[in-house]
Amino acid sequence: MLRNQLTRRIGVPLAALAMSILGVVAVAPGSPAGASTSYQSAHAGGTLKLLATQGSGTLDPQVNYTLQYWQLYQATYDGLVSFQKVSDAASFQVVPDLAVAMPKVTNGGKTYTFVLRKGIKFSNGAPVTVNDVRSSLQRIFKVSNPNSGSWYNVIVGGPACVTTPATCTLNGGVVVNAATNTVTINLITPDAEFLDQLAVPFGSILPSTAPTKDAGSVPIPGTGAYKFKSYNSSTGIVMVRNPYFKVWSAAAQPQGYPNEIDMNFGATVESEVTAVQNGQGDWVYDPLPSDRLQALSTTYAKQLHVHSLTANWYLPMNVNIAPFNNLKARQALNYAIDKNAAIKLFGGKLLADPTCTILPPGFPGHVPYCAYNKGSGSTYNGPDLAKAKALVAASGTKGDAVAIVVINDSVNSAVGQYVQSVLNSIGYKATVKPLSSNIQFTYIQNTKNKVQISLSQWYQDYPAASDFVKVLLSCSEFHPASDNSINMSGFCNKSLDAKMNTAETLELTNPTAANALWGQIDQQMMSKYAPWVPLFNPKQLDFVSKRVGNYQFSRQFYMYVDQLWVK
Amino acid sequence: MAALGVVLFVVTACLLAPVYAHDLAHVDAFTSNLNGTIRLNGRTVSVLQANTQGLGFGVTPIGPTWHFTNYFLGADNQGRDVFARLLYGGRATLLIGSTSAIICCLVATVLGLAAGYFGGVIDWVVSRVFDIVWAFPIYLLAISLSVILLTSGLNIGPLHIGAGSLLLPILIIAMVFVPYVGRPLRGIVLSLKEREFVQAAIGSGASDWHIITKEILPNVAPTIIVFLPLMVAFNMLTESALSFLSIGVQPPNASWGTIINDGLGLLYTRPWVAIAPGIGIVLTAGALNVLGDGVRDAFDPKARLRGSI
Numbered sequence A: 001m002l003r004n005q006l007t008r009r010i011g012v013p014l015a016a017l018a019m020s021i022l023g024v025v026a027v028a029p030g031s032p033a034g035a036s037t038s039y040q041s042a043h044a045g046g047t048l049k050l051l052a053t054q055g056s057g058t059l060d061p062q063v064n065y066t067l068q069y070w071q072l073y074q075a076t077y078d079g080l081v082s083f084q085k086v087s088d089a090a091s092f093q094v095v096p097d098l099a100v101a102m103p104k105v106t107n108g109g110k111t112y113t114f115v116l117r118k119g120i121k122f123s124n125g126a127p128v129t130v131n132d133v134r135s136s137l138q139r140i141f142k143v144s145n146p147n148s149g150s151w152y153n154v155i156v157g158g159p160a161c162v163t164t165p166a167t168c169t170l171n172g173g174v175v176v177n178a179a180t181n182t183v184t185i186n187l188i189t190p191d192a193e194f195l196d197q198l199a200v201p202f203g204s205i206l207p208s209t210a211p212t213k214d215a216g217s218v219p220i221p222g223t224g225a226y227k228f229k230s231y232n233s234s235t236g237i238v239m240v241r242n243p244y245f246k247v248w249s250a251a252a253q254p255q256g257y258p259n260e261i262d263m264n265f266g267a268t269v270e271s272e273v274t275a276v277q278n279g280q281g282d283w284v285y286d287p288l289p290s291d292r293l294q295a296l297s298t299t300y301a302k303q304l305h306v307h308s309l310t311a312n313w314y315l316p317m318n319v320n321i322a323p324f325n326n327l328k329a330r331q332a333l334n335y336a337i338d339k340n341a342a343i344k345l346f347g348g349k350l351l352a353d354p355t356c357t358i359l360p361p362g363f364p365g366h367v368p369y370c371a372y373n374k375g376s377g378s379t380y381n382g383p384d385l386a387k388a389k390a391l392v393a394a395s396g397t398k399g400d401a402v403a404i405v406v407i408n409d410s411v412n413s414a415v416g417q418y419v420q421s422v423l424n425s426i427g428y429k430a431t432v433k434p435l436s437s438n439i440q441f442t443y444i445q446n447t448k449n450k451v452q453i454s455l456s457q458w459y460q461d462y463p464a465a466s467d468f469v470k471v472l473l474s475c476s477e478f479h480p481a482s483d484n485s486i487n488m489s490g491f492c493n494k495s496l497d498a499k500m501n502t503a504e505t506l507e508l509t510n511p512t513a514a515n516a517l518w519g520q521i522d523q524q525m526m527s528k529y530a531p532w533v534p535l536f537n538p539k540q541l542d543f544v545s546k547r548v549g550n551y552q553f554s555r556q557f558y559m560y561v562d563q564l565w566v567k
Numbered sequence B: 001m002a003a004l005g006v007v008l009f010v011v012t013a014c015l016l017a018p019v020y021a022h023d024l025a026h027v028d029a030f031t032s033n034l035n036g037t038i039r040l041n042g043r044t045v046s047v048l049q050a051n052t053q054g055l056g057f058g059v060t061p062i063g064p065t066w067h068f069t070n071y072f073l074g075a076d077n078q079g080r081d082v083f084a085r086l087l088y089g090g091r092a093t094l095l096i097g098s099t100s101a102i103i104c105c106l107v108a109t110v111l112g113l114a115a116g117y118f119g120g121v122i123d124w125v126v127s128r129v130f131d132i133v134w135a136f137p138i139y140l141l142a143i144s145l146s147v148i149l150l151t152s153g154l155n156i157g158p159l160h161i162g163a164g165s166l167l168l169p170i171l172i173i174a175m176v177f178v179p180y181v182g183r184p185l186r187g188i189v190l191s192l193k194e195r196e197f198v199q200a201a202i203g204s205g206a207s208d209w210h211i212i213t214k215e216i217l218p219n220v221a222p223t224i225i226v227f228l229p230l231m232v233a234f235n236m237l238t239e240s241a242l243s244f245l246s247i248g249v250q251p252p253n254a255s256w257g258t259i260i261n262d263g264l265g266l267l268y269t270r271p272w273v274a275i276a277p278g279i280g281i282v283l284t285a286g287a288l289n290v291l292g293d294g295v296r297d298a299f300d301p302k303a304r305l306r307g308s309i
Helices: A012-021 A067-073 A130-142 A158-163 A194-199 A269-277 A290-299 A327-336 A339-346 A385-395 A410-425 A437-443 A465-473 A494-509 A511-529 B002-015 B017-025 B082-118 B120-135 B138-152 B167-193 B196-203 B208-244 B256-264 B272-299
Strands: A047-051 A081-083 A094-096 A104-106 A111-115 A174-177 A182-186 A226-232 A236-241 A260-264 A304-308 A311-316 A352-354 A401-407 A429-435 A456-459 A532-543 B037-040 B043-046 B048-050 B059-061 B154-156 B159-161
Touching: A047 A269, A081 A194, A094 A194, A130 A158, A130 A174, A130 A182, A269 A290, A290 A410, A290 B059, A327 A385, A327 A410, A327 A511, A327 A532, A339 A352, A339 A410, A339 A532, A401 A410, A401 A437, A410 A429, A429 A437, A465 A494, A465 A511, A494 A511, B002 B017, B002 B082, B002 B272, B017 B082, B043 B048, B082 B120, B082 B167, B082 B208, B082 B256, B082 B272, B120 B167, B138 B167, B138 B208, B159 B167, B167 B208, B196 B208, B208 B256, B208 B272, B256 B272
Parallel strands: A047 A260, A401 A429
Antiparallel strands: A081 A094, A104 A111, A111 A182, A174 A182, A226 A236, A236 A260, A304 A532, A311 A456, A311 A532, A352 A532, B037 B043, B048 B059, B154 B159
């Protein structure tokens, strides 16, 4: 995804899947930890006030692909499985949620059988049934989920649903039995990441009465501890307690603390920071403005929380239109950009690390490597402007006009201006096109807009190499003339696609070899094709108000908003 | 005279922007300088300085050095010399303000003369166009035009103006103000047309061109001259507002509005980035207004309130 959208996983879940394929039934952890332990009712109550400059589009959990709302979905929606609601690394573990236990995996990894919990109700009072599960999985296709063609088309009947979403039945792919309360999902091929994909908000179980198109600003009932009371993309979101919620698994969906969670839009990030300093707000969603960081890190140090992320800020270049349909032009920009300079605009070297690879450090498959560097070495040393200028001259693209499309907040705009300056310095005529975050992400995906280069961010959906490499740069993710074409570079290489498929297959049996292959693909992608300029791996800096307690950070979904204490 | 002096001083200073940037400060006002350093009091100092206190987060541009040739007003978040950009920005703001005022007054004069003198269909068409333009709040109209044209540029037949060109804000601002000058001029022409000397010229068989250029225009000219400095001030303010909203002058070009916008993100640490262009706008617009009043008084000392917009 981006920060205004999310990403994926590996490690423990892959191991669990490998065991499952061998016929072992994984079960839920006996005693949940972290966020899930010992609910302290003395801290329950109050209104948590979250602040964001603007909304992030639709509220539909099967459509929205933004961190901003995915953080809220953790407390409002559940899937059959979900990521464990605990702090740090254990938060990557998938646990049963609406399912009684982890699924029984049979048929060589192609059949998953879930038993649905009984007695759970949606926030509108309707009970959760196996029919809701089936309709929710069908709905993923009907609403043209951004990843329906890359994640969920592995379900039997999925390819037909991708082709004709309106008539999607997943016949033979999802089989339910109301008598035994079971849901059987049949896959076309084994998929090491299928449970992760079910555990993200796209896999939310919604009432079968939910609209079969993007619900937009109309909240859909969920099963979480909270429900959306109202949503206006211009003014904000109000979440209140779900009156039908009872804890069935604290590891999957713990009870929340605030009685109400508000996310207000419309203020500038500067005034958001001031509001949190003054106790008028509790948390700032947006990247903190650089001119406030110094004061915050001295006077408000106790209210700051910093965490490393598996994420990338990068410049996707459109490989299908000039000038970046020319490899030398793409390589030139890779040589020219000073990633350390860009980091200064993000808040300094304590808040981000320069990167040359598609996979973030610490991620499965990541290998330290830097194809475009000053001098040699696997770690980034700095830009090489001479090489960049020579490549531009050799490419024959010198003098071309280039527009950089960025989000119009202060940090993104500043990085955009820096990139503009670099492009001008190596011979292009660059302009910056700032757009609201409500539309920038879809705008830069749609080939109709002829975007040459943009500034984008990718934050893991779950920790698996494919989430960066395959999701962002495979042929299956390039959909011309669509707002859902996450492969913004429009990069499609059949040979690399075949390697990605091999790596995915290897994940089932030999994760180590699979990761090594993902690392090779990453290096080959950058050295031979350079569809991006990777800029830096950011860290998450959360600024909370003085009254907020119980800050907990998930590697998967970041700060748990519903676990914060405001009293 | 004081107002004229201020205007001349500002104009001269801004015209000398390249001299200051290239020959005195030795800076490039339009290129990011995130890794730049300067020599200050014998020490090498980074233009963007990393925080060393507390948790150490944040990078802050260097503040005013008050050394005239060395980042006098400090740097912006791209590490660019604020004073150099202030001078370049003044050039853009004054250029847009004055050029758009001239275009506005020229177009308004032609339309006002034509509508007032010929009357009939021409008057009806021109007046309705004025009505339509006047019906929109002026900033809303300017913002709407800017958003559209700055995205795709202006392409009318063989005329192509790029999205980043200064011509776009000039034309947009000129056009939205035309009715504000054209309407009063039309009224004056209507009045002049009934005067004896014009009627005498018509009666003697003089051509329309002769009557307009020799009889009416000279009598309208003082009003136009009074309008001009006032429109420069108005248009400067409009340009600054549009640029502040990122829909006027486009980066890396500077105008006083864009510099205020740049300074918005630095208000807490480097307030001079926003304050300095603000002072420039207030000083210049104030001086132009006083100058406009002076010119009006010089032409028509008995009607001090007439002609104000």
